[in-house]
Amino acid sequence: MSSVSSVPVSLAPGQTSRLRVVFVGHVDHGKSTLIGRIFYDTNSLPDGKVDQIRKACAEEGMDFEYAFLLDALLEEQEQNITIDTTQIQFKTAKRPYVIIDAPGHKEFLKNMITGAASADAAVLLIAANEGVQEQSRRHGYLLSLLGIKQVVVAVNKMDLAGYSRETFEAVRTEYLAFLARIGVEARAFVPISARNGVNVAGRTPEAGAPNPMPWYTGPTVLEMLDTFEPPAPLVAMPLRLPIQDVYRFDDRRLLVGRIESGTLKVGDALVFSPNNKTSVVASIENWSGPSRTEALAGESVAITLKEQIFVQRGHIASHEATAPIESNRFKARLFWMGKRPLTVGQTYKLKLATQELDAEVVSVERVIDASTLETVTGERPFINRNDVAEVTLQTRGALVMDNHDRNPFMGRFVIVDERQVAGGGIIHGGVYSDRTKVKSANIYWSEGNVLPRNRTLRNGHRGAVVWLTGLSGSGKSTIARQIERELFNGGRQVYVLDGDNIRHGLNSNLGFAPEDRVENIRRVAEVASLMADAGLIVVTAFISPYLQDRRRAREIVLEGGHEFAEIHVDAPLEVCESRDVKGLYKRARAGEIEDFTGISAPYEAPENPELRVQTGHLTLEESVAAVLEYIMPRVRAVSEDDVAI
Amino acid sequence: MSTSASDLTLPDFSSHPAHAGKYAPPTPGSCPAFFPEKVSRSDSAHLDALEAQSIFLLREAFHHFKNLCMPWSMGKDSNVLIWLSRKAFGGHIPYPLLHIDTTYEFPEMLVYRDWAVRYHDLNLIVKINEDARAGRGAYAERGPIGYETADPVTVTHELKTAALQQVMAEHQWSALITGIRRDEDPTRAKERYFSPRNKDFEWDYKDQPPEFWNQFTTSCAAGEHVRVQALLDWSERDIWLYIQREGIPIPHMYFARRGQDGKQYRFRSLGCWPISGPVESGADTIDKIIDELAVTTTSERAGRAQDHHERNAMQKLRAKGFM
Numbered sequence: 001m002s003s004v005s006s007v008p009v010s011l012a013p014g015q016t017s018r019l020r021v022v023f024v025g026h027v028d029h030g031k032s033t034l035i036g037r038i039f040y041d042t043n044s045l046p047d048g049k050v051d052q053i054r055k056a057c058a059e060e061g062m063d064f065e066y067a068f069l070l071d072a073l074l075e076e077q078e079q080n081i082t083i084d085t086t087q088i089q090f091k092t093a094k095r096p097y098v099i100i101d102a103p104g105h106k107e108f109l110k111n112m113i114t115g116a117a118s119a120d121a122a123v124l125l126i127a128a129n130e131g132v133q134e135q136s137r138r139h140g141y142l143l144s145l146l147g148i149k150q151v152v153v154a155v156n157k158m159d160l161a162g163y164s165r166e167t168f169e170a171v172r173t174e175y176l177a178f179l180a181r182i183g184v185e186a187r188a189f190v191p192i193s194a195r196n197g198v199n200v201a202g203r204t205p206e207a208g209a210p211n212p213m214p215w216y217t218g219p220t221v222l223e224m225l226d227t228f229e230p231p232a233p234l235v236a237m238p239l240r241l242p243i244q245d246v247y248r249f250d251d252r253r254l255l256v257g258r259i260e261s262g263t264l265k266v267g268d269a270l271v272f273s274p275n276n277k278t279s280v281v282a283s284i285e286n287w288s289g290p291s292r293t294e295a296l297a298g299e300s301v302a303i304t305l306k307e308q309i310f311v312q313r314g315h316i317a318s319h320e321a322t323a324p325i326e327s328n329r330f331k332a333r334l335f336w337m338g339k340r341p342l343t344v345g346q347t348y349k350l351k352l353a354t355q356e357l358d359a360e361v362v363s364v365e366r367v368i369d370a371s372t373l374e375t376v377t378g379e380r381p382f383i384n385r386n387d388v389a390e391v392t393l394q395t396r397g398a399l400v401m402d403n404h405d406r407n408p409f410m411g412r413f414v415i416v417d418e419r420q421v422a423g424g425g426i427i428h429g430g431v432y433s434d435r436t437k438v439k440s441a442n443i444y445w446s447e448g449n450v451l452p453r454n455r456t457l458r459n460g461h462r463g464a465v466v467w468l469t470g471l472s473g474s475g476k477s478t479i480a481r482q483i484e485r486e487l488f489n490g491g492r493q494v495y496v497l498d499g500d501n502i503r504h505g506l507n508s509n510l511g512f513a514p515e516d517r518v519e520n521i522r523r524v525a526e527v528a529s530l531m532a533d534a535g536l537i538v539v540t541a542f543i544s545p546y547l548q549d550r551r552r553a554r555e556i557v558l559e560g561g562h563e564f565a566e567i568h569v570d571a572p573l574e575v576c577e578s579r580d581v582k583g584l585y586k587r588a589r590a591g592e593i594e595d596f597t598g599i600s601a602p603y604e605a606p607e608n609p610e611l612r613v614q615t616g617h618l619t620l621e622e623s624v625a626a627v628l629e630y631i632m633p634r635v636r637a638v639s640e641d642d643v644a645i
Numbered sequence: 646m647s648t649s650a651s652d653l654t655l656p657d658f659s660s661h662p663a664h665a666g667k668y669a670p671p672t673p674g675s676c677p678a679f680f681p682e683k684v685s686r687s688d689s690a691h692l693d694a695l696e697a698q699s700i701f702l703l704r705e706a707f708h709h710f711k712n713l714c715m716p717w718s719m720g721k722d723s724n725v726l727i728w729l730s731r732k733a734f735g736g737h738i739p740y741p742l743l744h745i746d747t748t749y750e751f752p753e754m755l756v757y758r759d760w761a762v763r764y765h766d767l768n769l770i771v772k773i774n775e776d777a778r779a780g781r782g783a784y785a786e787r788g789p790i791g792y793e794t795a796d797p798v799t800v801t802h803e804l805k806t807a808a809l810q811q812v813m814a815e816h817q818w819s820a821l822i823t824g825i826r827r828d829e830d831p832t833r834a835k836e837r838y839f840s841p842r843n844k845d846f847e848w849d850y851k852d853q854p855p856e857f858w859n860q861f862t863t864s865c866a867a868g869e870h871v872r873v874q875a876l877l878d879w880s881e882r883d884i885w886l887y888i889q890r891e892g893i894p895i896p897h898m899y900f901a902r903r904g905q906d907g908k909q910y911r912f913r914s915l916g917c918w919p920i921s922g923p924v925e926s927g928a929d930t931i932d933k934i935i936d937e938l939a940v941t942t943t944s945e946r947a948g949r950a951q952d953h954h955e956r957n958a959m960q961k962l963r964a965k966g967f968m
Contacts, residue, residue, distance in 0.1 A: 117857030244704045249735045258701045287736045300700035302735060313708060337855055351860045412858050419864050420854040
């Protein structure tokens with residue numbers, strides 16, 4: 001649509017940006033018609049467009065629709081539903097606008113968010129003849145969630161309601177009550193007929209015609225749009241420069257990114273979070289012109305530093321006195337649009353400005369049905385498509401952020417699932433610390449010793465030892481490898497100790513005599529305990545036939561302060577012998593192997609293991625699930641100690 | 646850089662009905678590019694905001710897709726993209742440019758192309774769908790594809806989209822930087838900044854991924870690619886104001902020249918010569934072009950025949966992979 005080229009744009013001093021207005025509302029409540037009408041009334045359409053649409057309508061045997069000016073895609077015309085966000089521009093006498101049309105159909109919530117998330121103001125439509133609908137409420141709530149405070153409610157299709165003041169007042173009263181409950185203030189309610197052009201630009205369908213709603217004396221929709229304010233200037237806020245990349249061209253090392261807020265000057269001392277290195281701005285580069293001494297919010301810049309400290313994408317440059325929050329655990333309000341539910345404990349990619357970290361939802365405080373505003377609290381470990389929720393999130397590594405009310409650009413994030421942005425959230429309640437003085441204890445990457453708690457915070461789980469014991473051929477190694485794969489895929493730190501990686505190196509001097517077996521197990525227990533200390537979930541797969549040895553292993557690990565789970569991988573000797581994958585039983589029976597457990601050496605079954613997995617009856621999947629079900633709740637970082645923030 | 650190897654003899658375009666009597670050749674020996682005088686008009690802050698967003702998008706594209714390419718039509722938008730790329734990357738363009746040569750290029754545009762390659766130090770790849778033009782291989786049964794034998798929608802698909810598919814398969818690019826704008830066409834108004842395409846280049850405009858808060862779809866499966874639309878927010882007028890402000894060199898054909906019939910003509914949009922008609926206009930400076938845009942209500946691509954061949958032609962072309 002070349003509406004822009006038809007409209008000369010001249011701006012008053014200081015009035016530099018177009019106002020972005022999103023149009024939302026229930027399906028069929030007339031958004032596209034209103035927008036089409038606004039184009040028509042402001043003469044923002046190319047020559048012949050109206051005639052072209054009239055002709056197309058006639059071909060389809062339909063009445064002329066203003067909505068078709070906007071809904072130019074064939075499918076949309078056939079289905080009479082707006083499919084996607086469309087950005088188009090028009091101009092009133094006061095200023096230029098970018099219109100964002102957002103679909104009202106429930107399935108297209110993601111398109112509405114795509115449009116509405118960048119809006120400065122919103123027009124919410126409610127059809128007078130149908131009244132407040134589910135989507136009317138949901139959209140109202142999402143506008144408040146996205147932080148859009150300038151809202152005008154257009155009560156449309158007044159022609160179908162006989163231009164009745166009572167109908168208008170009823171809709172107004174009902175929706176006002178709803179908005180009050182969610183803390184949104186509508187600037188005005190305007191009764192309109194988009195189709196007939198009443199209270200859109202003018203008050204009457206055509207010049208000289210009688211005003212069908214003489215009882216309404218408030219502003220028209222266009223007059224209301226002109227009262228909206230442009231976005232607040234970001235220049236006065238603290239500096240935030242998320243680093244996009246570091247380039248090395250022509251022997252220059254350029255740090256590039258867009259200044260999201262604040263002002264940057266040559267000579268400024270910058271602190272780069274989260275590694276807290278500082279350096280001074282040497283230059284602000286400008287390829288096509290003279291270099292500059294100052295750059296402002298909104299600019300994409302390339303800077304050089306005096307000291308060449310380590311900086312990479314995702315680091316956030318700020319001034320030291322007004323540094324952002326660093327944490328790996330925070331509270332957020334979140335909306336979800338993914339095809340699969342957002343699930344507690346699953347690892348997702350979280351993106352905030354140029355940062356990308358693995359993250360998981362630790363807990364869901366409450367889920368809010370945006371339509372009824374009913375709140376679901378308690379143990380619900382997932383968030384469904386179109387839900388809005390209060391959650392606690394944890395990232396693997398330090399996340400640099402601001403509270404949304406302090407700085408929107410650094411206070412909002414998205415969550416990626418299946419390669420697509422599937423949800424978005426707003427951060428609140430984070431605590432700022434003074435970087436110029438003590439490093440806050442909240443920040444786990446503070447200098448000094450790395451404590452087990454620090455490792456737990458980073459990994460999202462504690463270290464632990466899962467000790468599998470059982471006869472040769474019972475399935476220990478198979479189960480151990482499968483557990484390792486599953487935990488690894490889930491983003492956990494995990495490692496398997498078995499004969500393959502212990503016998504050949506660390507214990508290569510040991511045989512299978514009883515005293516060698518004792519020493520073998522002692523060494524395995526010590527190594528496992530060290531690895532658990534390093535934060536890993538260690539799975540051991542050794543026959544470990546003696547009760548006393550396993551008791552000793554338990555003591556070693558518990559002394560290290562870690563979870564120890566003895567799992568008896570239990571299959572009858574006959575089953576193991578019939579499997580005999582490596583042919584060892586056959587050789588033992590033939591007397592070729594001495595001291596073979598179960599044949600020529602004893603196996604002392606655990607009397608009281610944490611878990612018994614009967615692999616004679618269970619499938620591999622079931623066995624693995626049983627072990628994971630037992631171990632995962634015990635390694636989760638949940639206590640106040642673990643997650644103090 | 647490979648060169649045009651088509652051995653087909655095309656009719657002289659200046660005798661074509663779209664151009665007969667209207668076209669005047671460039672002055673012999675003149676520079677192939679027009680260098681506008683740098684003038685900054687009133688809404689510079691708006692241009693600053695557009696520029697900052699485009700540079701941000703180009704840098705995001707370069708970070709996430711190491712194997713990417715920027716198609717270049719030589720038109721005004723594409724030359725703005727070159728300029729923005731050089732600004733984004735300290736004067737360098739760290740990705741190759743691609744010219745899909747339909748073999749129906751205006752001869753003076755090819756001269757401009759070779760000049761710009763030297764001027765901007767471009768790494769340019771030129772691709773022609775040779776099989777389609779010669780009626781070989783997959784086209785053996787249909788015979789040569791060209792405006793002489795096929796409708797504009799078919800020609801655009803085969804000589805542009807199919808050529809793009811061939812060269813994409815050769816180079817395995819996972820992202821393309823495009824210069825499309827929302828205000829050009831209603832279907833382009835629906836676009837995302839980062840717009841994924843499947844293996845068959847299809848655009849699933851009914852189920853596009855969400856895109857907000859400047860977080861984009863920054864990965865794709867093997868064989869698929871992402872279109873990075875770095876000029877999406879710009880209008881035709883913005884492009885001209887920016888070219889003027891920055892003094893970006895562009896082809897002469899956008900500016901009015903007196904035709905053999907004595908009237909003045911210029912091109913508002915440049916494509917294949919059989920389907921790109923000039924408009925009658927005396928605008929021979931950027932100021933005059935901008936003034937002209939302020940009063941015109943015909944759309945920019947009105948001179949492009951393939952858009953109007955049938956109802957929803959543009960939508961069909963774009964769903965099949967056209968830019």
